[in-house]
Amino acid sequence: MQVVFIPQHLVVLFIMAVDSQVFKDPVVTFGVLTDVQYADHDDQIAAYDPSKTRFYRGSLGQVDDAFNYWEKPGSKVKFVLQLGDIIDGLNRFNGGSYTSLRRTLSHFEKHSSIPTFHTVGNHELYNFNRKELATLFYESVIKIDIPQEIFSPFKPLKDNRPISSPVLYYKFSPVPELKCISLDCFDISVLGYDSQHPNYIEASKVLYSKHGHEIFDDWDCDGPLTGLDVRFQQMNGAVSREQLAWLDQELKESDDLGQKVIVFGHVSLHPESSDWSCLLWNYDEVMKIFHLHKCVIAYFSGHTHKSGYALDSHGISYIAFSGILEAPPDTSAFATVSYYQDRLEVHGHGIERSYNIPLQGLRDVANDDNDATIDTEVEPPPPTTVKVEV
Numbered sequence: 001m002q003v004v005f006i007p008q009h010l011v012v013l014f015i016m017a018v019d020s021q022v023f024k025d026p027v028v029t030f031g032v033l034t035d036v037q038y039a040d041h042d043d044q045i046a047a048y049d050p051s052k053t054r055f056y057r058g059s060l061g062q063v064d065d066a067f068n069y070w071e072k073p074g075s076k077v078k079f080v081l082q083l084g085d086i087i088d089g090l091n092r093f094n095g096g097s098y099t100s101l102r103r104t105l106s107h108f109e110k111h112s113s114i115p116t117f118h119t120v121g122n123h124e125l126y127n128f129n130r131k132e133l134a135t136l137f138y139e140s141v142i143k144i145d146i147p148q149e150i151f152s153p154f155k156p157l158k159d160n161r162p163i164s165s166p167v168l169y170y171k172f173s174p175v176p177e178l179k180c181i182s183l184d185c186f187d188i189s190v191l192g193y194d195s196q197h198p199n200y201i202e203a204s205k206v207l208y209s210k211h212g213h214e215i216f217d218d219w220d221c222d223g224p225l226t227g228l229d230v231r232f233q234q235m236n237g238a239v240s241r242e243q244l245a246w247l248d249q250e251l252k253e254s255d256d257l258g259q260k261v262i263v264f265g266h267v268s269l270h271p272e273s274s275d276w277s278c279l280l281w282n283y284d285e286v287m288k289i290f291h292l293h294k295c296v297i298a299y300f301s302g303h304t305h306k307s308g309y310a311l312d313s314h315g316i317s318y319i320a321f322s323g324i325l326e327a328p329p330d331t332s333a334f335a336t337v338s339y340y341q342d343r344l345e346v347h348g349h350g351i352e353r354s355y356n357i358p359l360q361g362l363r364d365v366a367n368d369d370n371d372a373t374i375d376t377e378v379e380p381p382p383p384t385t386v387k388v389e390v
């Protein structure tokens with residue numbers, strides 16, 4: 001047998017060449033869009049920002065434009081995350097809730113080769129209770145090319161007790177190296193529940209304690225709230241103890257498997273990623289769970305209708321995405337995300353921002369106290385400009 005001696009420096013070069021190829025190709029690429037808020041309603045100025053117009057009928061064309069981009073020849077997009085508020089609360093006033101949801105979901109169903117994973121928003125719950133919503137989403141997602149066990153959260157409940165409710169959080173792994181977790185940000189809320197449900201009662205106690213009254217409609221404004229307390233509005237909610245325990249277990253499993261995790265939900269977690277009125281009530285508890293583990297790389301949210309970014313002391317990125325509803329007809333608002341072993345590339349289209357986020361080395365700055373402290377000394381990567389034709 002002939003033994004060939006390979007100099008050490010050539011071994012190093014070979015490893016570098018293999019590594020660079022690994023980092024050159026994304027592990028997986030996917031699309032993100034949010035806040036479609038379709039309604040058969042005339043355009044109108046956004047109440048929270050007079051500089052913005054809400055294009056209620058145009059939002060479905062925006063969804064089509066995004067899929068047309070993702071379906072172009074050569075596209076590597078494997079799936080889409082829809083971050084909530086798929087139809088607008090206006091639908092409930094004209095009896096159009098069902099028609100509008102069906103019309104909107106059909107725009108996702110016709111692109112079944114790129115399956116969409118939905119997360120629940122407050123506007124869906126203005127139109128439907130959680131049982132109705134689970135049934136309607138289940139009827140939609142079984143039409144697309146996804147293993148059906150993934151959508152067990154949406155299966156209609158056979159239990160007809162008034163206080164029973166479906167569990168709307170779930171996970172899936174598009175590739176072995178990555179797990180995606182959808183949070184139910186309205187698990188504890190006054191939306192979508194019968195008023196006798198324990199989660200409604202728990203949420204109403206929180207809102208009463210913060211606002212000092214029990215007037216439902218007046219829970220949807222700042223009222224007496226100041227600072228970070230402005231998040232305690234009925235358009236937001238909290239993640240329950242059960243969901244936190246489930247999240248902790250899922251992250252532990254991913255740690256053990258060496259997987260990375262992207263978590264997504266409708267409402268924001270990091271106060272520097274969005275307006276404080278758009279934060280999860282117990283955002284700090286969710287971040288503490290993230291910090292117990294090594295696997296979480298990012299959290300994606302909608303709801304605020306504005307691009308936002310924050311990096312926490314544990315190297316986790318929090319990205320809030322722009323809403324499709326307010327994208328003018330001559331532009332767009334969606335993102336194409338590529339996860340590489342060493343970075344996350346977010347290519348914003350139209351009014352959406354772009355980011356190039358390194359994933360290695362960031363955890364070196366993490367504190368060991370496992371709290372949800374915001375480290376403002378860690379600079380987030382500046383948005384990058386990526387020109388993309390849609």
Ligand SMILES: [Zn+2]
Nearest residue numbers: 085121122303
């Ligand atoms: Zn919302």
